[in-house]
Amino acid sequence: MRIGIGIDVHPFAEGRKLVIGGVHIPGHDGLDGHSDADVLLHAVSDALLGAAALGDIGLHFPNTSQEFKDIDSMILLRHVKKLLEKHGYQIVNVDSMLLLEEPKIAPYITEMRKNIARCLDVEIGAISVKATTNEKLGYIGRVEGAAAHAVCIIRQG
DSSP, X not given: OEXXXXXXXXXXXXXXXXXXXXXXXXXXOEEOSSSOOOHHHHHHHHHHHHHTTOOOHHHHSOTTOGGGTTOOHHHHHHHHHHHHHHTTEEEXXXXXXXXXXSSOOGGGHHHHHHHHHHHHTOOGGGEEEEEEOOTTOXXXXXXXXXXXXXXXXXXXX
């Protein structure tokens, strides 16, 4: 068994579509980034890559590459899963936490879990997505950005 952790942060930006966990969330500015800036999927990807000691998403999907400009992060997560398989790893579970003041995430959590489970080819029961506010403190509390943390367990086999 191996454990990984991933953390990602993106600022909000006008004129961008908000996508978290592969779910489009209407009525709010999106997150700024080279890809679709899906903060949750980036944290999950980094946790998985870290558990396998395969670097991070910046190494595999550099923000200097036009190939990854505005790419759907679900495509990146699927690629991460293939990398783990290539190195002989299976995903046991993923636990994640979104940190953002708004919008409210609860109505979208089930769909996010389904998206992640589908990308990783695991049962939905192996995927946890939670959300919390920052109690109006710091950049998250001022609604300047969002963050996500993820931990995972993988095993050889």
